[in-house]
Amino acid sequence: MNALGKLRVSLAVIGIIYILIPLIVVIPASFTSANFPSFPAEGFSLQWYSKILERPEFMEAFFNSVQFAFLAAFFSVLFGTLGAIGIAKYEIPGKAYITSILTAPLSVPQLVLGIALLVYFTPLLLSGTSTGFLIAHIIICIPYVIRLVLTGLSGFDYNLERAAAILGANPIVVFWKVTLPLIRPAIISGGLFAFLTSFDNVTVSLFMISPEMRTLPIEIFSTMQDAYNPIVASVSTVVILISVILIIILEKLQGVGNVFGGSNHTSG
Amino acid sequence: MEPVRHHADQEINKPAKLKVERKTSKIKKRKGWIPGLLLLVPILLFIFGFFIVPMLYILYLSFISTDNLNSADAVYSLKNYIELFTDSYYLSSLSLTVKISFYSVIVALLLGYPIALTMAKSSPRVRGYITLLIASPLLVSIVVRNFGWYLLLLPNGTINQLLINLGIINTPLKLLFSELGVVIGLSNAYLPFMVLAIVTSLYNIDPSLEKAGAILGASPLRSFFSITLPLSLPGVVSGCVLVFSLSMSAYVTPALMGGANVPVMPVVLYDQINNLLKWTFGSALSYVLLATTLLLVLVFTRSIEKSKFKEVFR
Numbered sequence: 001m002n003a004l005g006k007l008r009v010s011l012a013v014i015g016i017i018y019i020l021i022p023l024i025v026v027i028p029a030s031f032t033s034a035n036f037p038s039f040p041a042e043g044f045s046l047q048w049y050s051k052i053l054e055r056p057e058f059m060e061a062f063f064n065s066v067q068f069a070f071l072a073a074f075f076s077v078l079f080g081t082l083g084a085i086g087i088a089k090y091e092i093p094g095k096a097y098i099t100s101i102l103t104a105p106l107s108v109p110q111l112v113l114g115i116a117l118l119v120y121f122t123p124l125l126l127s128g129t130s131t132g133f134l135i136a137h138i139i140i141c142i143p144y145v146i147r148l149v150l151t152g153l154s155g156f157d158y159n160l161e162r163a164a165a166i167l168g169a170n171p172i173v174v175f176w177k178v179t180l181p182l183i184r185p186a187i188i189s190g191g192l193f194a195f196l197t198s199f200d201n202v203t204v205s206l207f208m209i210s211p212e213m214r215t216l217p218i219e220i221f222s223t224m225q226d227a228y229n230p231i232v233a234s235v236s237t238v239v240i241l242i243s244v245i246l247i248i249i250l251e252k253l254q255g256v257g258n259v260f261g262g263s264n265h266t267s268g
Numbered sequence: 269m270e271p272v273r274h275h276a277d278q279e280i281n282k283p284a285k286l287k288v289e290r291k292t293s294k295i296k297k298r299k300g301w302i303p304g305l306l307l308l309v310p311i312l313l314f315i316f317g318f319f320i321v322p323m324l325y326i327l328y329l330s331f332i333s334t335d336n337l338n339s340a341d342a343v344y345s346l347k348n349y350i351e352l353f354t355d356s357y358y359l360s361s362l363s364l365t366v367k368i369s370f371y372s373v374i375v376a377l378l379l380g381y382p383i384a385l386t387m388a389k390s391s392p393r394v395r396g397y398i399t400l401l402i403a404s405p406l407l408v409s410i411v412v413r414n415f416g417w418y419l420l421l422l423p424n425g426t427i428n429q430l431l432i433n434l435g436i437i438n439t440p441l442k443l444l445f446s447e448l449g450v451v452i453g454l455s456n457a458y459l460p461f462m463v464l465a466i467v468t469s470l471y472n473i474d475p476s477l478e479k480a481g482a483i484l485g486a487s488p489l490r491s492f493f494s495i496t497l498p499l500s501l502p503g504v505v506s507g508c509v510l511v512f513s514l515s516m517s518a519y520v521t522p523a524l525m526g527g528a529n530v531p532v533m534p535v536v537l538y539d540q541i542n543n544l545l546k547w548t549f550g551s552a553l554s555y556v557l558l559a560t561t562l563l564l565v566l567v568f569t570r571s572i573e574k575s576k577f578k579e580v581f582r
Contacts (some may be wrong), residue, residue, distance in 0.1 A: 004488050008389075011382035012398075018379055019402050019459050022416025025426070029419050039419040039426050083311035090304025102311060103320050107516030111328075111534050112554045113319070119329065119547050120322035135318050142311065193407075200409035202520045207542070217409045224415060224524055233419075236412040243408045247400075250407075257399035260406060260464055 023240060030233035037230040048234035058235055061219040068130070069199035072137035074105035077191045079138070080145030085179070087146075088153040103143040109139065112155070121208075128210035136208050140201065141194035148193060148254060152186020189254035192246050200243070209250065330552035335545065348552035358536070358553070362560060365533040368450055368522075369515035375455035376511045377504065380462035384503075385496070387463070387472035402460045414524045417453055418444060421525075445529045453525040454515045461514070462507040469503025470496070499576050505572055509556060509565050516561045533557050 025039040027086050033043030052058050062164075083102060087095055105113065120129055126132035160182070164174045202217045209218055216239065223232055250256055329337075333345040352358050383402065387395050405413060420426045421443035428440040443449050473496060481491040519534040526532070537557065541550040573581045 002488065004492075005389075008382050008385055011379075012386035015379040015383040015459070015463075016401055017397065019405055020575075022413045022456060023405055024416070025419050026412060027414045032301065037415075038422070038424075049493060068411075068457055079311040079314060082307045086304040086307030088412065089574045090301045090307075092301045092304045092308070098308065098312070102315055105315070108319075108323065109534075109558070111515075111517050111519045111537065112558060115541050115550060115554055116326045117318070118320035118541065119551065120318075120325050135314075138314065139319050142315065146311075159350060196407045202411055203408065206519075206538070217411050220409070220415070221520065221524070224411065224418070225527075228418065232415050236409075236415050238284070239409055239412050244404075247404045247407055251400055255396075255399070256403045256407070257396075257464065260403050260461070 026233055026236045026240065030237040031228050031232070034234070035230070037228055037233050048230045051231050052234055052238070055231065057214070058216070058219055058231070061214045061216045062238075064213060065215040065217070068134060068137060069195045071134055072108065072141050072198035073191045073194040075134070075138045076141035076145045076194045077187060080142050080190060081149050081183075081187055082151035084146050084153060088150060089158065099146070102146045105139050106143040110201075110203035113139070114204040117204070118207040121152050128208070128213070130213060133205070133208040134203050135200040135214065137201065140204055141197050144193045144197060144259065145190035147185050148190040148259065149183065149255075151258065152183045152189075156182065185253045189250055189259075192250045192253075193259055196243060196246055196250075200239070284446070292327040297501050326547075327555060328549035329548045330555055332548045335548055337548075348549045349556070351549065352552055352556055355441040358533075361531050361533050361536045362556070363446075363515055364531065365557075366564065368447060368454065368530070368532060368561070371447075372458065373508050375451060376459045376462040377453070377508060380459050380468060380507065381504075383463045384466035384500075387467050388473075399464075402463055406460050410520050411524070413457060414453055414521055417456065417525065418451070421449055423481065433565040444525065446525045447530055450522045450530050450532070453521040454518055455511075457518070457521060458511040458514050461510045465507030465510060466500055466503040469500045469506075471497045494565055498580055501572065501577050501580050505569055508537045509569065512568075513561050515563060517557060551552045 001036065027173065028041050029037055029039045030041075030048055031046065032038060032041035032046050033045035033047065034041075038184070085260055087099055117132070117139075121127040121129075121132045126135070156179075158207070160178055161174050164178045167179065199215075200217055201215075202221055205218055206221075209215070211215065214222075220232055220235055220239075223229055247256060250259075330348055331344050331346070332340045332342050333347045336342065340547040383398065387398050390398065418425075421469070422428070423444070425443075427443060428437075431437045431441070443452075477495050477499075478491050481495050482488075486494065517534055519538055522530055522532045522535050523538070526535070533553070534557070537550060537553050540546045542552060
């Protein structure tokens with residue numbers, strides 16, 4: 001490799017480290033024995049993990065997050081899969097417009113979306129309710145499910161459905177025994193992606209929560225704003241662990257990079 | 269004679285066959301789109317009801333003069349917009365947001381381009397690993413990523429300690445709760461998008477162009493600046509647009525890394541809506557933020573597309 005190539009690779013390594021470093025430092029910091037968060041950690045202890053169990057608000061927020069993420073994934077996959085099949089399989093007039101309408105929530109900043117939903121939900125008596133929260137999360141998950149399932153359907157051979165129908169299967173059996181198994185990886189990826197999107201979301205959730213109903217990222221966010229406490233490091237490590245497990249499954253199914261290709265993902 | 273006749277038969281049969289096929293496919297299509305639309309009904313209703321209508325609703329609200337929507341003086345007016353553009357507080361917040369987003373784009377571009385270039389020159393295997401490494405952090409909550417930076421940027425944190433030990437600085441730099449902290453947080457969060465956008469356009473460059481350049485005597489550096497870089501401009505532009513738009517409307521990172529010291533538009537906006545409950549004014553601010561972002565993006569892309577590299581964008 002020539003000098004220029006070496007320069008290019010070393011700059012790339014610096015860039016990759018820059019992307020990864022905030023996540024890397026959180027994990028060792030969670031094992032600190034000190035009362036303040038630091039990297040490198042001072043001493044070693046698991047006290048901040050046991051403190052999570054002593055703080056009911058974190059446990060409650062965790063179960064809320066899992067519950068909402070599961071429901072948001074379920075509904076966005078349900079609506080999204082039906083919609084994607086509708087777009088991919090049938091000659092609907094204005095197909096391209098419909099696809100861009102369905103992925104439009106991605107191009108509106110989450111902050112603005114959160115504001116719009118809060119203002120809209122209040123007269124409908126939905127603000128601060130779990131229904132409102134769930135609706136908001138389904139809206140931000142749908143574009144990803146649509147994109148992933150459409151990709152899964154792009155090479156789909158509809159002759160297989162036709163063959164099953166000729167052999168006497170009714171449309172429901174065709175869908176259940178032929179279509180669904182073939183696009184299952186795409187649907188599972190969509191579901192996992194929706195789960196993570198909902199589980200990790202802060203911006204839209206900030207407008208949807210109520211004092212009684214908070215999620216884990218929101219709890220971390222407000223703890224960070226009030227006082228920097230090492231408990232944030234241990235809770236964050238748990239979040240990283242959950243994300244990493246789901247990312248590994250997602251990568252095996254569809255490839256993480258494919259999801260973001262040419263996207264307009266909004267977070268932060 | 270046999271093969272020729274066979275061939276001729278085929279030639280004669282072909283158009284007829286095509287006609288039949290076209291007919292059946294037409295019938296299928298006509299019959300086909302109603303069930304397709306039925307499958308789309310739930311999702312379309314959902315998006316219309318909970319996305320399009322709310323977005324239009326706050327656009328409507330932004331033209332209402334008071335926050336008490338039931339009161340008699342709730343009339344249509346441009347009051348919110350006039351207040352916004354005459355108050356130096358909002359204008360300076362807007363320019364601060366633009367400035368910080370601009371710096372985030374520059375940092376993301378400088379760090380992202382070498383990654384994208386290395387990916388384009390790697391084997392598909394290595395490319396896959398790099399994609400996984402850079403895209404996975406996008407699936408970890410932004411609060412967790414910000415907390416990592418917090419640990420690094422503290423006055424007695426890793427970066428300040430490192431700089432002091434190296435003798436570069438004597439007193440800790442104010443990295444946290446500063447504009448620099450916000451730029452670091454934003455560029456870090458959106459760098460993967462920059463890389464993925466650039467790499468897409470690098471993949472599309474015909475490798476023989478560089479070879480041709482080398483044969484004609486261009487040095488690797490020359491061939492980078494006259495071939496690779498200009499041809500990757502569409503990717504660079506879309507990466508910059510993406511990072512800029514995302515930075516303009518990011519709330520969580522400025523709130524955590526900048527706090528009250530860096531009152532960017534989203535932080536001001538959150539305060540107006542959630543704490544002051546000024547919904548109509550907040551709605552106007554939202555649309556001004558969106559419009560400013562769109563306008564700057566448009567000016568930027570137009571000026572690049574009209575530059576000396578305009579051929580690339582054809």
